[in-house]
Amino acid sequence: MDLPVNPDYPYYLSESDLMELSGHWQAPEPTEWERFLGYAEQGHIAAGGTLIRQFDTDRALYLLTSGTLEVWVAEHSGGPVATIEPYAVLGEQSFLEPGPRSATVIAKTDAILHRLTPGAFDLLRVEAPAMACALLFDIARTLSRRARTRDGRTNA
Template sequence: MITLADLRALQPLREYTDAELEMLLGAATERALRPGQVVCRQGDLGRSCYLLVQGSLEVRRESGLGNQVVSTMRPGSLVGQIALVDRWPRGATVRALQDGVMLELTRDVFERLLAACSPLALRFQHQLAITGIRHYRDALRRLAAAPREAPNLDERPSRDSLVGVLSVVQASSTEWGLSVEELDAVEFVAQELPRGPKR
């Protein structure tokens, strides 16, 4: 069970008073996480947001840049709040990387916190703003680093890149018992190949 001491230990919540953390704890529901568990999926509508208390989460976004790991969330991070702010579909898929636990804040609770001006509400709003700002900065960095031109598909892949791909493919197809044709349905992201395939 998540206790006040667990929340007290989270750096992003250091400015909250004990009473405020108790209120937050009372308004939220505890959710256990298993490795690989999907917390939210890109394109879905948002009904809740989450405060990660233990474990880590991987945020992946499917975009013009390919399927990228946008960030890895550590305890104290807010997750899934963006779709609650603007009511647009989820902008990324979030998965648990390990066992963990988080607090779920439903849309109802979230909107009450956003509309109020109590010290707790203001602290929460400030945290939301900072979280949004950091997401935006990350997105800016990705855009600034992205190639200005679309990659030339007619260009022959280099020998090194192929050796990397083929060794991973060989290992994975044996592991999964897949034929080459079936592998066509598997997503390949070039940057991740040296670290092995993701599922």
């Protein structure tokens, strides 16, 4: 499968990095990970590089596997509003609902990610529905956790 490649984002991922994911995200069996990699672009971004720009309309979803990212919002001049650590999902709002990106994401350290486009997800949904469902549940948990944190609520 040939997915579009962003020339500013050279893609690669080692097998050992991939296996580290199996204990965090509700990961399928390793053979299923190999299948997932057929749908996602795999990549590296160097420290200081911009992964997502606020207000851009790209709809890709990212799964961070190593490194640290910082989230910056134009309206907040006091520095980054969040730090993203490995095994986090990001870009989920624009992935699910078309619209401008809500923040800029910059690599604090070198980082390795999986990039999944809506078109690639549609193919995943048809060919591997259980895997697509697991990913959607992970996105839902992420959105719920962020909403609860933002609203100052706990699990209720």
